[in-house]
Amino acid sequence: MGLRIGVAGAGLVGRLAALALARAEHEVTMFEASDSLSPKSSEPRAAAWTSAGMLSPIAEMETGGSAVRQLGERSLHLWQEIDAHLCAHAKTSSALNSGVGLQLQDSLMVCHGSDLGSAQRVLRLLDGDSARVIKLAADETAALAPGLKTGLHCWRLIGEGHLYPALAMQNLATAVPQVRWRFGEPVLGLTPGCMQLRHGAESFDWVIDARGVGAAREVPVRGVRGEVIVLAAPGFQLHRAVRLLHPRWRVYIVPRPDGQLVIGATEIESEDRSPISVQSTMELLSAAFSIFPSLAEARILWTDVNLRPATPDNLPWVDTEKGLLRLNGMFRHGWLLAPAVIEKALSDANLC
The missing domain is CATH 3.50.50.60 (FAD/NAD(P)-binding domain)
Incomplete structure (x- = not known):
């Protein structure tokens, strides 16, 4: 019983x-x-x-x-x-x-050429998974993420989703x-x-x-503040999460049904639940736009803020x-x- x-x-x-x-x-x-x-x-x-x-x-x-x-x-x-x-x-x-x-169609990790040094530091931490972290050629990148800006360094992380x-x-x-x-x-x-x-x-x-x-x-x-932005991007083709490696930010773009995208997320040592700040909005949108220029015409549906429980x-x-x-x-x-x-x-x- x-x-x-x-x-x-x-x-x-x-x-x-x-x-x-x-x-x-x-x-x-x-x-x-x-x-x-x-x-x-x-x-x-x-x-x-x-x-x-x-x-x-x-x-x-x-x-x-x-x-x-x-x-x-x-x-x-x-x-x-x-x-x-x-x-x-x-x-x-x-x-x-x-x-x-x-x-579970894998995920992508990208960086700008100027940030390759920071990306390589991260890649060294993942060295034990070299069989599942695959450097992509330009044509492979274009096939997996058609709207991604050309000239970016891109890796495919096998098995993620x-x-x-x-x-x-x-x-x-x-x-x-x-x-x-x-x-x-x-x-x-x-x-x-x-x-x-x-x-x-x-x-x-x-x-x-x-x-x-x-x-x-x-x-x-403790609570750690996190902020996200949800966009409407009809016709935007993305089927897997994309993570941007940057010296200051860890920004990701994740597709949702009905042509929506989630851009996130800040990580701020604060238990403030007030609306997203101007600085965070600028940083998240700028980072996303820098790798997906076609998002210029996307529409902001809403933003959200919450506290992650952290030990x-x-x-x-x-x-x-x-x-x-x-x-x-x-x-x-x-x-x-x-x-x-x-x-x-x-x-x-x-x-x-």
């Missing part, structure tokens, strides 16, 4: 944990501070809603090291299994609206109808087997803390005691790391 498990926080970590626990036949109740399954950008919401959904275990070695690489590779396999499960249990027959929008965060978040929730959702109920604190709510405490066999920066009073986590070493934080599991600190790697981190944590706790 399954256990009664309460999950605090319906961000990516909470939804993935709920899916895994429900599939293991536990009785899961999800507590979420916001008022809906898909909260508006104008209200505080999980970092996953703002992210681009890149799955880049090779490229992220530059900042995350081998730990991020190893977990990321495992997550790539898990995302394929999760995507297949969600598609099989979809309530729609449309392939565009099922699954997580998973695209991206997904569509909004679709994934929606379907991760709707694929498990047996999970009980309690919206507008922020969790104020957790102890083994107990959740403290505004109206009092509730008991469970296990409780899981997946509140991100909302758990800062109990977990060594002192910027690596995931897992803490387990009987009846209480805390999962946090996915930082800028949530989509890349969360499936593997959750799989191991639930297994170690004998919950899955």
Whole structure:
């Protein structure tokens, strides 16, 4: 017989944990501070809603090291299994609206000639993956990214990809109808087997803390500001994420359905949630325009700002005691790391 498990926080970590626990036949109740399954950008919401959904275990070695690489590779396999499960249990027959929008067609890494020195430093860190980091000739680059400015240095990162965060978040929730959702109920604190709510405490066999920066009073986590810009670019042909290597920025452009693109993302040591700054807007758009000149006529649909939960070493934080599991600190790697981190944590706790 399954256990009664309460999950605090319906961000990516909470939804993935709920899916895994429900599939293991536990009785899961999800507590979420916001008022809906898909909260508006104008209200505080999980970092996953703002992210681009890149799955880049090779490229992220530059900042995350081998730990991020190893977990990321495992997550790539898990995302394929999760995507297949969600598609099989979809309530729609449309392939565009099922699954997580998973695209594993590799990614591209580019730099301007003047920045080749900085790019080579990054490439040296990836030297162990030389078979999966392929330097492209000009004609190969043009075939993979037709609008890319000529004269750029370009590398293809084999096996990387991206997904569509909004679709994934929606379907991760709707694929498990047996999970009980309690919206507008922020969790104020957790102890083994107990959740403290505004109206009092509730008991469970296990409780899981997946509140991100909302758990800062109990977990060594801080918020790191990230800003993105979403463009409408009808007719713009891009099927894989493109990452620009620059001495000061790490800018990426990720395609989304319906001719949209996401440009991101800043990384600012601040817990300010105010709208995107002029400086960040200029830097992100200038970087994107410098490699894709045809974006000059694209339209800005919206911008978004959120806080990534980060630990002192910027690596995931897992803490387990009987009846209480805390999962946090996915930082800028949530989509890349969360499936593997959750799989191991639930297994170690004998919950899955």
